[in-house]
Amino acid sequence: MAPADFVHHERVRFGDLDAMRHLNNVVFLRYFESARIAFIRELVPEHDPAGPEREGVGFIFAECHIVYRSPVYFDEEIAVHCSIGEVRRSAFQICFAMRVQGRLAAEGHGWLVGYDYAEQRSARLPEALRERLEAAAPSGAE
């Protein structure tokens, strides 16, 4: 029932290359941003990434880790696989793996922490959100 694995697709644009003619290291983080926003919108359809303060309590991106595994070239199609990792009271982890025609291009994760836009400080995740995240996490089916 839960999206154990969400996949977002990107196609490498000329403007994503750097002087080495590889997908630039920074653009991997941009792809991960687009992928996790699409993933979160599937889990939480009412989430509006371009106006989250209207929701009262949202989450902010607090940490990222990327391991680059192989170079990526112009016009290649990247599948960004996302999954929910650890879920805590006030934070959760999204893990990703970027694959290009079977080879692993990069992998890593990000941490998102609950944030109260009215109070302008970190906050516990809303109960309803945490339940959905736990249901989507690999161990959530137990």
Place this chain on the structure above:
Amino acid sequence: MAPADFVHHERVRFGDLDAMRHLNNVVFLRYFESARIAFIRELVPEHDPAGPEREGVGFIFAECHIVYRSPVYFDEEIAVHCSIGEVRRSAFQICFAMRVQGRLAAEGHGWLVGYDYAEQRSARLPEALRERLEAAAPSGAE
């Protein structure tokens, strides 16, 4: 036979928005870059945008003009319509119109000029290329 109208699609990413929560003006030019490269590759399949100097004579982007018609928002799907405009001995024009669900978001054009990578200077367009461009131009069917 000729692609009278080539269409490239983009979906507005969170990272394409600016502080006004609109598609940033600079990103329109990025979309046009991606669209015209895809268009040129359809007209000239042997063209390699990430290594054009291997072709001897290529073309460089020399001028652009963009008229912004209406704001574009997160997650909207943009159709970038491209067509060949004027074709000269050493330059040609690519015209574009960006449409979002029927409304016109922007329009404009770019000029590309022939360039000799060995000599490092502008050059006449190769005859074969010019023929293909003229065939693809609206008046090319006459």
Place this chain on the structure above:
Amino acid sequence: MAPADFVHHERVRFGDLDAMRHLNNVVFLRYFESARIAFIRELVPEHDPAGPEREGVGFIFAECHIVYRSPVYFDEEIAVHCSIGEVRRSAFQICFAMRVQGRLAAEGHGWLVGYDYAEQRSARLPEALRERLEAAAPSGAE
């Protein structure tokens, strides 16, 4: 008295290059954006580009034209010279020339049109703004 010529500086970053190892055509427009915002803030110190709707009537970027004159390379220092061009009742023009160590890298202009954020439509430029723009325009000293 009026800033007949405003200069904004950029230093070409690795991330601004494309696969041709030149300053990418799109980044010229990004540089122009940064330059004109700094220029406008000098002319209109109370302007807040990251929250213009609080000012009631602002302006939006409506058109741009760029002519690329010579390639620009990694770590080069660009001087973006800006000046006010034509000033109309509801729009004004900002002209620019980008120079790198004496050579002209690009030139062009943009049009900004008055915009009423409350009414969400184009509007006449506030009188005080138009006076400042006219004073800053080359012919404003007459």
Place this chain on the structure above:
Amino acid sequence: MAPADFVHHERVRFGDLDAMRHLNNVVFLRYFESARIAFIRELVPEHDPAGPEREGVGFIFAECHIVYRSPVYFDEEIAVHCSIGEVRRSAFQICFAMRVQGRLAAEGHGWLVGYDYAEQRSARLPEALRERLEAAAPSGAE
């Protein structure tokens, strides 16, 4: 003698903001890219980031980790402090801390691994480079 702490400066541009009117998370990685390239060029003046394959053995960016500490706003000046962390036979770490007027905006590190451009595979760091890195590392003064 060794640059125990290298500092690169960035000023937040309008185009670096996202829809939340904060410095976008991806742009922190861009700033780190610019900073570490400037840092490496100070340590290894003969290094050409836009043509490293001419050097025979260079290094590629293999991993990054960023912890975001506080939001950053339009026009703020960021000091990106860089230092050499761990130095191994075929890889080394660059650590960074981004400070804005005394507050910590982000911190993290990247790993660079030796790369043989002719053989197209990872390689031991050249001896001369490793010596310079070790001299620049905090413990290098022992």
